[in-house]
Structure formats: C-alpha cells, structure tokens
Amino acid sequence: MIAATLLRLALWVLLAPLLPGIINKVKAWVAGRQGPPVLQLYFDLARLWQKSVVLSTLVSPAFVAAPAVAWVAVAGAAMLVPLGPLGAALSFRGDVLLMVYLLALCTAWAALETGSAFEGMGAAREVSYAVLSEAAVFAAMLSLSVQTGSVSLHAMLAPVSGAGTVLLAAGLFSVLLAENCRVPFDDPNTHLELTMIHEAMVLDHSGPPLAVILHGASMKLLLFATILTEAVLPTTGLAPLAVAGVVFAGVLIVTVGVGLTESLLARFAFRRVPMLLTMAFLLCLFSLLVAWKGGVA
C-alpha cells in the first residue's frame, strides 16, 4: 500500500507542472506567438531548486517552513482524490471535508512575515476571497453528496451526473479559476503589484521555497481540474482503461479551457471579484437545489 501511495504521489508530482505549460501554450497560440515550451515550469523548478535564497531580515524560520507545510497539505488532499479506475490512496467517510480543509491551508501567514504592504495586501485579498470560494466549494460538495447520498469522494465523484451538471460545471470552473489565481480573478503574469493576489503574496520568496510554492500551485490546479472532470463526466459502465482516458482527456480540456478563458477575457476590476465569486456560489447552490429537488435518487 505504501508503495502504491508513493507511486501515486510521484504521478501527481510529475504530471502537475505540465498544466501551466499547456495553459501558456494555448495562450501563446491564441495570441499568434510561439510561446515558451510546454515543459517550461519543469525547467524553472529545476533552476530554482539549485539557487541560493535571499531572505528578508524580518522573517522567522516559519517563512521557509510555511511553503513546505502548504505543499504537504495539497499533496495530502491529492491523495484523497480518486483517479478514475485507480481509486484514491485513502478513502473514508467524510474525506471530502478533510480535502477541502487541507486546501484551505494557505501561506497567507508567511506573506505577512516580511512586513511588506504589497504582500500584506495580497494576503488580505487571498483570505477574504477564500470566504466566498469556500461557500461555493461547500455548495458544490453538498450537491454531489445529495446526488449520490454519500460523503466520500470515491462515491461522490463516480456515478452518473444529475440534471444540474451544467450548473455545477460552471460553478466549479469559476471556483477553479479563483482558487488558482487565474484570469478573470487574478493575473498570474502581471508584475503590477497592485493588481495581484497570489503573485503579490510570494514577492519575497526565492530559490527552493519559491519552487515549492510554484509546484504546489500547479498541483492544486491539477487537483481542481481532476475533481471538476470527475464530478461532471458520467463514467459508469466504461472499461477501466476508457475511464482513465476520459478523465485524462477531461483534465486536458479543462486546462485548455483555462488557457482560452485567459486569452479571451480581461481580468476583472477588484470590485467585481466578489460578485463573480458570488455568482460561482449561486451556480453551485442552484445545482444543489436541482440535485435535491429534481435529481435522481
């Protein structure tokens, strides 16, 4: 079992940095550029891992430990996500709650260590918007739970989807964009401090801690994409290999979708972000109501 878990972890760790690469390639393609190679993040991570670090004079050792803890939390959450026919590394009643709470562990704390106003601003935005996205995530999970009568991810993500699937997909996709600091909520490319959430929080990180943060972020993106795909696609009755293929294709489609959204939409003004998140919440809530009142038992 330990070997299987390690193998699964390796799969997550190795595949995750592919997603930002694909997104960037799609963006470049839409803009008519050649763009960075798909494997760019791997190169970046390898380079950062070798670099030395500049630390602010103000920070405590927790500044370095926090990215590691957050990475472990995301990796732990990933272990709870069933991967199509492979199932999850560990599945128990109520594991969905553990997953959501592990994802909530964030590094906002570390951002306030440096005494920088930009990073403080980023942290404040991160924790505030988390309130709304948490509500949306819970509505989505409740909706899945009502559809399947279960509180275990393994059962919640497997079966035929109900009538509210489109709503759920739209809601979860918006949450995915918000939680992974994507346009229209945040811009992962900008270096205008005033407009950022996540990038502003990590301004003063460098070297291996920054690598850990970037890798953790890519794993979180993969996790959300997987959950979205499995929640929406009905895979019952397919052969295990076919399920794996469908899930893989689904994740790919979601990733391309993120790239397209990013190319075609501008980032929203910050005043609009809460409204957009509220919309995501309402979408999930309506899917919950549909699942409850109209769905299959």
Added chain:
Amino acid sequence: MTPGGLLLLAAACLLAAIGLGPRFERPALAFTLCGTFAGLLAALPVLFGPVDWEWKTSFLLGGEKVHLLLDGVSAVFLVLVSVIGGAGAVYAREYWPASHYPASAGRGRAWWSALVLCMGLVLVVCNGLHFLIVWEAFALCGYFLITLENRSPEVRKAGWLYLAASHAGTLGLFAFFGALAARAGTWDLGPMRNAEGMAPLFWLVLFGFGMKAGFFPCHIWLPSAHANAPSHVSAIMSGVAIKMGVYGIVRFSGWLPVPATAGYVVIGLGATSAILGIAFALTQNDLKRLLAYCSVENIGILLIGLGGALLARAHGNALWGRLALAGMFLHVWNHGLFKSLLFFGAGSVLHATGKREMSRLGGLWRSMPWTAGLFAVGAVAVSGLPPLNGFVSEWFIYLGLFDAVATRSAFAWAAMPAAIMLAMAGALALASFTKAGAIVFLGAPRTMAAVDAHECGLWMRGPMMALAAACLAIGIAPASLWTPISRAVGSWHSPWVLQAPPTPLQTLGSVQLVLAMVAAAAGVWLWRKVRVNGACRNLTWDCGYAEPVPSMQYTSGSFAGIAGGWFFWIFLPERKLRRPRGPFPDKALRLERTPDTVLERVIAPSAGFITRLSTLVRGFQHGRLQSYILYLLAGLAAVGILVYFGTTK
C-alpha cells in the same frame, strides 16, 4: 475512591483554597490544583464507565432535599472546568502576582477557587432551587474576577455590563424554574421528556442560559468583559463560563420536551452567531476583543450541532443527529482548550508589552518565540484546520449536516444553509487568526513597547504548553475520546449510545498524525535545503523599496478591510475623516471604530429612551401635597365618570 468521595474532596480543597487564598499563595495554589485534579478524577469514571453517580439525601437545604447527579453530560463539562481551572490557577501565579497587584492578587486567588467551585456545583446540583442559588453565586464570582483591577473605569463598566446581562438572564431562569416547579409539582430536576405542556418552557431556557452562553444577539457583555478582565480570567470566562450557559441549554433540552420549532431556531441562531461573531472578530483591533468575538462564533458552532441533534430527535431519531451532537460535545472541550490557550497567549503579550491593540505590536516572535509558537498552535486549532482538534469536532458536525441534507427531507432546509455558513465562518476564522497571529507576532515591531518585549516565564508557559499538547493530542488521536463523547451523547438521548468508535474517526486520526509528521519533516527539510543552497539576509525586497519602515506594514484594519466591507450593513462603523487639503496640507486623519451593533445601536438607545420616559414620569412625584390631592380628586372623578356613563351587563 468513588466519584462522590472525590467530589467531596474537590469541594473541600477548593473551600480551603478560598480560605487561604487572600493570604497564602502557595498553599492556595496547591489546594486549587488538588481540588481541580480531584474534580477531573471524579468525572473520568462516569465518562468511561456505564453508570451515573447520583446522591439523594433527605437533608434539607432551603426546604428542599439535596440531590446531586453527575451523568455523562455534566461530566463532560466538569472535565473542562477542572482542566482550565487548574491551568489558569498556575498561569495566574506569574501573571497576576502579589508583587505587581498587592491589592487584588490574593482576592483573585480566592475568587478563582470560588468560581471553579460554583461552576462544579452548577454541574452536579439537581434541584431547581439549589440550581438558582449556585448559578447566582457563580455569576457573582465571575463579576468579582472581571473587576479585579477595579480602579480602571473601563473595567468597572465592563463588570457592570456583565452583571446586568447576567441578571437579565437569571430573571429568565427564575421564571423557568418557577414555572417548571409549578407544573411538575416539585423542584427536583430530572428527565421529564413525556411531561405535558412543558415544551414552551424551552424558550425561557434558551433566553436565560443564552445570556450566559453569549450567542448573537445575547453576546453584548462578552467583548468588553473578556477584553478588560485579567487574561487568565478571560480564559476561564471564555473557555468555560460561557459553556455553563451551553450546559444549561443542553441539559434542559435533553430532559424536557421541546417545541417542534426549537431545532430550527437553535440551528438558525447558531449559524447567525457563527457568521456574525467571526465577522465582528475580524474587524477588531484589540486582540482580546477579537478573541471574545471569536467565542461568539464558537458558541454558534455548538448551537449548530445541538440544533441538528434536536431536529434529528424530533424526526425519528435519525442517526445523523448523533454525529452532530458528538461534534458539539467534542467542540465544548476543544473550544475550551484552544480559546484558553489563545487568551493565555494574549495575556502573555499584554504582560510583556502592556498593549492589547494589534496596531501597536508586531515582530514579537523574536523576543517571545514560545508564546508565538503556542499562539500559532491555538490559531490553527481555532480556525478548524487539520491536523489539530478544531477540525475533528467541526468534521463531526459537518458529517451530521451533510447526512441531513442527503436525506432530502424538510429539515435539510435548515442543515443546508447551516453547513454553508459554517464553511464561511471557518474561512473567516482563518482570516481573523491569520491577521491576529501575523500582525502581532510577525513583521517588524511597530512601537518601542513591542521592541522591548520579553518572553514569559515557566509558570505562564507551562499551562500554555499543556493546552497546546492537548489540542494536538485530540487532533491525532480523536478515537480515544469516543467513549466519553458517546457516553455524553447517550446521557442526552439514550437511543444514541454507541460503543465502538466509528472507523472513519480512527482513519482520520491516523491521517492527521501522518500529515503532522510529514509536514514537520518537510518544513525542516526545506529549511535545511535553504541552508545548503546558501541564504543571505537583506531588506525586504517588496519590488524595490529602498528603506521600508515599520509603519509601512499592512495594519489590522486594512487587512480586515475587504471582508469587513461585506458586513458593513451590520457593523455600521463610526468614521471620522479629515482629508488633507491645499498645497501644504495641515493635519489629516481617518478614524474608524466598529461598535458592537446590538449593544450600542439597539440596547443603548432603547435604554436611553426608557430612562428619558422615566424621568418624565418622575416629574409627577415632587412631594407637593396639594398636587397629590389633585391627583386623588382627578382619579375619583375619572372613576365616577366611568361608573356614571359605563353600562353594566
């Protein structure tokens, strides 16, 4: 020794501590510790064994027979009283010593033991009349502890507000116990689930005990009392004393029939308190007020659990009610542990710097690494994050709510918003405690007081370490607490007894253990990797600031700005703004204060109106005999007119 003997021993030790407290420090501390330890030992056999301890005598007190009972429900609360009672007594030795507070240190020790004794009595007394007596004594002990530093007008005001609110609640309890005794024909208490016509009394219970429990909108006394009391007193008031209110609600909703709507009302109040309590906490600048409002949130979480249980009991004993109730009982312990830990931490900051305002602190981790680390443990626990205890109890409550929603019946209308609001409250708690921990302990010191801070000594650190260890232990081994929790659930509602711990709970415990170990190892490993790669220290880069100064840091107000803005409609903050004007601006300022909406916008104006009205009426009573005779004549004339024109049937 039987629980009865131990309880007697505990009472004797505490009485001795009350007697010795004002004069002799060490013997009083020793007796308090013995007493609380005996109390803990008395509760354990009841929690881990199958039988309650009951003592009925023919001895009359105030014309009523003395009747004591320690069952699962009261034993859960007794454990909390004992643990925090002991920890706080140790903490106070360094925090409130006679060398600094010659006038109040001794008094404080005596009242402390008295408070612990009275809370213990509240838990075991099983007669309405005696309950009222010990309840009143408990409230008074709280008052004298809050006002230990009675030279400060702030403290006196907070104490008075506490006393007034407490007595408003006691009024409700007088009505409740009186009506109960009249209907049941006896002051003796006990299960009367099938009694006719008792159900409406639940509203009196909810009000009377709610004033002590401090859910929204009965929380008015909490923020100022907890902020102005000495920190060890804040810890026991917030961690334990308000739980006595919860105990009352739990106890009598278990013993008496409740109205059909009770479950909905309780769950609604709980969800409201959870969200609004933590939203108010987020905007506070005073560290201890923030913690006090966070208690309002946690009482809300407890009520969500209890409301779920009430709904389930009313709808055919559905099993999800048991989960919610188990989560509630576990959260009673958890909140007591981490909230006391946090108040001890705040006390240690106050002790070292003399400041409670977060905007005057910062960077304390350098001078107070232990306090910073222990406060961080408390902050993670209170935010309900894995792998600590706060997550376990919230996990239980969520499971209950999710199961309730999955049944697709009418009460899912209550469970669904409650689950979502609980999630939002959790995220807001994370925001609040990111702010509290980071603004106080991280970054650069904002004032000289923060620069000159010093770490607290072992007497203060020891209790904090013990509480933090308990938080971690419950987080990684929750299954070991299943027996007592299940016992309490069974005492509340007998069909819900369950012996073996559910498998998911054991799995969750081991997952949390593994996560905690892996996270710690990863942190250390990354730190070493940074060391190996080479690290140099420099100014915060911050996109190229040449000379950052402490006042450039993000403040507590700005951190709370975004989420606080969403609750503008209830905060109604007071703002004072003077913009810089002209080419050479003179002075500019911007002040913002978030008053307690219920107290200052609702209760204070209505109290003012009543006072004005009474002043008007008092004009009639001026002592002039002629006018009084005129009143008599006018009255007689009025009666005459009534008789003359009135028709009789």
